[in-house]
Amino acid sequence: xxxxxxxxxxxxxxxxxxxxxxxxxxxGILKAKNVDGKLYIVVDTSEEExxxxxxxxxxxxxxNKKSVAKAKASKDYKxxxxxxxxxxxxxxxxxxxxxxxxxxxxxxxxxxxxxxxxAFHEMRTLYVHxxxxxxxIETIDIYTQEEDNSHWIGLKKFLKKEKITKEKEQNKIKxxxxxxxxNGDIRVVKIEGKLKVNRxxxxxxxLYK
Numbered sequence: 001x002x003x004x005x006x007x008x009x010x011x012x013x014x015x016x017x018x019x020x021x022x023x024x025x026x027x028g029i030l031k032a033k034n035v036d037g038k039l040y041i042v043v044d045t046s047e048e049e050x051x052x053x054x055x056x057x058x059x060x061x062x063x064n065k066k067s068v069a070k071a072k073a074s075k076d077y078k079x080x081x082x083x084x085x086x087x088x089x090x091x092x093x094x095x096x097x098x099x100x101x102x103x104x105x106x107x108x109x110x111x112x113x114x115x116x117x118x119a120f121h122e123m124r125t126l127y128v129h130x131x132x133x134x135x136x137i138e139t140i141d142i143y144t145q146e147e148d149n150s151h152w153i154g155l156k157k158f159l160k161k162e163k164i165t166k167e168k169e170q171n172k173i174k175x176x177x178x179x180x181x182x183n184g185d186i187r188v189v190k191i192e193g194k195l196k197v198n199r200x201x202x203x204x205x206x207l208y209k
Contacts, residue, residue, distance in 0.1 A: 004040035016083035
């Protein structure tokens with residue numbers, strides 16, 4: 001007669017690990033059966049039910065009982081050693097697989113790190129190049145702006161340049177320049193809220209009316 005036992009229960013009864021039980025199944029030492037998607041150990045209960053042997057043991061002399069007990073203990077010890085050997089073998093294989101997996105993971109990680117380093121270097125080079133370009137453009141813009149602004153002077157400098165010193169005359173010229181700005185005269189501009197004139201232009205039409 002057969003009965004089905006879960007691998008975990010079988011391992012607990014024998015005092016071995018579940019890995020050792022699965023190793024025994026793989027090697028064909030233990031018979032296993034799949035029931036409804038679950039794995040069970042098939043145990044032959046006919047060997048466990050031996051009433052005659054039990055009676056004989058009861059009727060046997062004390063010396064025979066000791067011999068039987070000693071033989072049984074020796075058999076159990078051998079079974080335990082065998083189970084431990086199976087567990088050690090399984091653990092060795094597990095460690096070997098883990099080492100192999102770790103080696104592959106380390107290799108993959110190294111490759112990923114190298115790719116990240118390369119990408120970072122490319123991004124840094126590109127960023128530095130763009131920064132240098134931007135700096136060059138800004139320098140050119142500032143130089144151009146300074147060059148353009150050098151043509152424009154304030155009214156005070158303009159009046160001094162034209163040697164108009166009298167306050168009354170100065171006020172008159174300022175009013176004419178303000179009017180010219182309002183009328184859209186491109187020779188007069190407003191920079192930072194102040195009227196400025198182009199020193200390279202001719203203003204005789206405004207100075208001598």
